[in-house]
Amino acid sequence: MNFTRWSARLPGTQRRAAARTDEQAVPADRRGEGSVPAARVEKLTDIDIDQGAGTGTAIGTLPAGPAVDQLPARDVLDRVPALVALVHGPDHRIAYVNDAYTAAFGVRHLGAPAREALPELAELGLLPLLDQVLRSGKPRTLKSRKAVDGRSYTFTCTPAADGTGGTGGTGGAGDSGDRAGGGAVLVFATDVTDHAEAAERLRASERRQRETAVTLQRSLLPQELEQPDDLRIAATYQPGGTEAAVGGDWYDVITLGGGRTALVIGDVMGRGVRAAAVMGQLRTAVRAYARLDLPPHEVLQLLDGLATEIDANQIATCAYAIHDPNEGRLVYASAGHLPILVRDENGTVRRADEPTGPPLGTGGWMHASGSIPLGPGATAVLYTDGLVERRNEDLDEGIAALERALSGATGSPQVVCDRLVRSAGVTADHDDDVAVLVLQHPARTGPEGELFRNAALELLGGVEAAPRARAFASGVLTSWRFPAELHDLGVLAASELVANSLQHGTPPMRLRLRRTDRRLIIEVTDGNDHLPRRRQAEPADESGRGIAIVATIATHWGSRRTPGGGKAVWCEFLLPRA
Secondary structure, three states, X not given: OEHHHHHOOOOHHHHHHXXXXXXXXXXXXXXXXXXXXXXXXXXXXXXXXXXXXXXOOOOOOOOOOOOHHHOEHHHHHHHOOOEEEEEEOOOOEEEEEOHHHHHHHOOOOOOOEHHHHOHHHHHOOOHHHHHHHHHHOOOEEEEEEEOOOOOEEEEEEEEEOOOOOOOOOOOOOOHHHHHHHOOEEEEEEEEOHHHHHHHHHHHXXXXXXXXXXXXXXXXXXXXXXXXXXXXXXXXXXXXXXXXXXXXXXXXEEEEEEOOEEEEEEEEEEEEHHHHHHHHHHHHHHHHHHHOOOOOHHHHHHHHHHHHHHHOOOOOEEEEEEEEEOOXXXXXXXXXXXXXXXXXXXXXXXXXXXXXXXXXXXXXXXXXXXXXXXXXXXXXXXXEOHHHOOOOOOOHHHHHHHHHHHHHOOOOOHHHHHHHHHHHOOOOOOOOOOEEEEEEEEOOOOHHHHHOOEEEEEEOXXXXXXXXXXXXXXXHHHHHOOOOHHHHHHHHHHHHHHHHHXXXXXXXXXXXXXXXXXXXXXXXXXXXXXXXXXXXXXXXXOOOOOHHHXXXXXXXXXXXXXXXXXXXXXXXXXXXXXX
């Protein structure tokens, strides 16, 4: 058996390395002549592999001058720095192991089956691979496995000729004869410890970066969601399964006062710590702009300019919505974000598709607000693209699948949230991060319904509207069985807000009282969009104290412009706990 026959079975890189090793023994001026100088003659040995004889006993000295192709296979394989073993037959009996293999795993007894004599291969799961090679006649590779000696190897198993000249499992016409002989498999192990350790260091670095990004991401998200009086809300964030999948998804819930609530969801394009950091800045800005109680499209307009200032190359999508329990609608604006889904009390799901503007950070676009009904018993879902976007699937198909899942999802907001995530197939190794925000407007009946009441009065006429408003407020608060102190404070606040509106506002005017299970809300609207401000009245001033009085006696107060023009001024009182 010569070198050509064996080397043809070696992996290409190692075959070339073995050839170069022998070529270096030939002087430059003699290479190609097929000889080795007498001064460099080495003692080479040959072992009858098929006989299983040999524990390294020399049986002859190779005369000077053989070509590389004429070197004995044993000599070539012994020179290869990789680990080499030859097994034959269905039991994979050892026919040969080279010096490198013996140095790594110790002396192995020839003729013994691999399951007993090569336990290191059994532990690595290599024996089934040897069976596959015998059956198929095709090479198989097991990449980067850590062996018992603590080093990592890549194993290549190649079908080889046995002592009868067969190759074992070639699949040709003579295959039956080869199977009778059992066939042979050459096991070639390359030491890849350095590569494996470098890869592990890289993976460890990526894990640390991912953990840093996830920690930053979670720390920037709300640690505890605000729970408005009129809504039930739950949210979840699921980071992607790889470092690259940790992105800038975020959500938030902001109580605006007067019973109104802002809901936000967004997605910063990009991955890693940078995206999470940009997300944190945008989320902080949203909370600041929300305190101005602006319409949704104006909030997005401000965010658009800020996103450009944070990073001109960074864009983000965002949906900002406001729920007002008095209106029974969700008013929203979208900057390139996916449509909000709303399921009504009958299970019908609607998309809030329009209007949608370009993502934040693009600049030069005037956003607009839209609305969608959100009455008692309705559920709304805000989400990021990781929930519905899949490779090789149209985005609309993912949204349609989410609609179907939402139509059958019942229970608490957290239950709905979990069901939607499961139905979308989101797992720990998901390739993108996912944020979901679910809100419900419960349909309250019975004793619970008694805790949520509304009353309104149109303020008609001139100065006589003020005493009529006081009488109305007193009667309503008495019917709601408020304590005397809270009753008197409520009547005083309603009187001051109505007087302020009569003096500075324009028709139409309205007084609205609302109670929840936690607070009393008093609101006055009029047609003048000039917002009042609290100021310090001088001792001689006959006016200017109304808002100061309201701010002093109420828990909170505020004002905002209304969508159709005009303004609303409100205050609220926390109810005593039962």
